Amino acid sequence: MSGTGASRGLVLGAVAYDPKVVTIWDGFRAWLRGPGGLEFDYVLYSNYERQVEDLVAGRVDVAWNSPLAWVRARRLAAARGVILTPVTMRDSDRDLRSLVVTRADSPVRSLGDLNGRVVAVGAVDSPQATLLPLSLLRAAGLRVDGPRVDNRGDRGDVVVRRFDIGVGLHGDHVGGEREAARAMFAADPADRADAAFMIDSNLLLFAREGVLPPGSARVLAQTPPYDHCTMTAGPSADQAQTASLRELLLDMDYGDPDLRPLLDLEGLKQWLPPRLSGYDQLERAVDEAGFYDAEGGIRASDYRP
Numbered sequence: 642m643s644g645t646g647a648s649r650g651l652v653l654g655a656v657a658y659d660p661k662v663v664t665i666w667d668g669f670r671a672w673l674r675g676p677g678g679l680e681f682d683y684v685l686y687s688n689y690e691r692q693v694e695d696l697v698a699g700r701v702d703v704a705w706n707s708p709l710a711w712v713r714a715r716r717l718a719a720a721r722g723v724i725l726t727p728v729t730m731r732d733s734d735r736d737l738r739s740l741v742v743t744r745a746d747s748p749v750r751s752l753g754d755l756n757g758r759v760v761a762v763g764a765v766d767s768p769q770a771t772l773l774p775l776s777l778l779r780a781a782g783l784r785v786d787g788p789r790v791d792n793r794g795d796r797g798d799v800v801v802r803r804f805d806i807g808v809g810l811h812g813d814h815v816g817g818e819r820e821a822a823r824a825m826f827a828a829d830p831a832d833r834a835d836a837a838f839m840i841d842s843n844l845l846l847f848a849r850e851g852v853l854p855p856g857s858a859r860v861l862a863q864t865p866p867y868d869h870c871t872m873t874a875g876p877s878a879d880q881a882q883t884a885s886l887r888e889l890l891l892d893m894d895y896g897d898p899d900l901r902p903l904l905d906l907e908g909l910k911q912w913l914p915p916r917l918s919g920y921d922q923l924e925r926a927v928d929e930a931g932f933y934d935a936e937g938g939i940r941a942s943d944y945r946p
Contacts, residue, residue: 650680688809699877717937727915767812809946868919
């Protein structure tokens with residue numbers, strides 16, 4: 642299928658993590674095909690794993706990838722001798738952090754204090770609410786991959802309570818993080834978590850929603866900054882059309898009254914050139930967890946997208 646993109650137009654794959662995805666890409670398609678003059682269409686997927694496989698196989702030309710999807714796409718492509726080309730990313734995709742949050746009245750004052758305690762995480766495939774913050778705990782000397790064993794000295798075990806909501810969506814569904822936050826305030830002490838993981842923007846969202854009452858939570862630790870989604874062109878993408886897509890996206894004006902509602906739905910004010918330096922941290926977390934192998938194979942035994 643390689644090289645067919647020019648004849649049929651550019652086809653983008655996106656994951657339907659929310660009904661608004663249809664509104665977003667219907668609007669972008671109309672703008673790209675109308676004022677932009679680009680022959681463009683899109684298809685929706687129920688999960689990122691199938692989307693990544695189709696991108697590398699040339700069944701779609703471009704994919705709107707989560708950070709975890711980029712990691713797998715890069716590994717699959719390298720193993721198969723396929724070239725991928727990053728196209729663009731949002732201004733909101735750069736320099737994000739995941740937080741380890743605890744109750745304001747908690748005796749936990751450091752990551753080491755989580756030894757023998759319960760941490761609430763998002764879905765198994767969430768970079769921001771599971772993979773990255775668990776890597777942060779490992780770096781602090783805490784074991785997060787085995788059963789709970791108390792009194793292990795300074796290399797303690799952490800009990801991980803996972804909320805597998807929206808599995809296959811790579812954390813784009815906020816439900817797992819929200820339930821993790823709620824677990825810190827569970828009425829039954831047996832169900833209560835000592836800490837929860839979430840991306841920095843969701844700490845503010847959960848405060849506005851009342852999930853985290855005012856003054857009830859504090860940040861215990863945070864990951865180094867990392868990058869989030871990246872748009873990626875695959876082997877079937879026509880180079881000229883890909884360049885046109887890139888330029889059109891970079892030229893989108895937040896002041897345009899037709900585009901602004903779509904950009905707000907997609908969570909950005911400006912498209913930016915891509916960068917790849919912001920994924921090293923996630924690559925390490927994936928290897929530590931044994932989530933994908935070096936060739937992009939799925940190795941997480943309890944992951945079924």
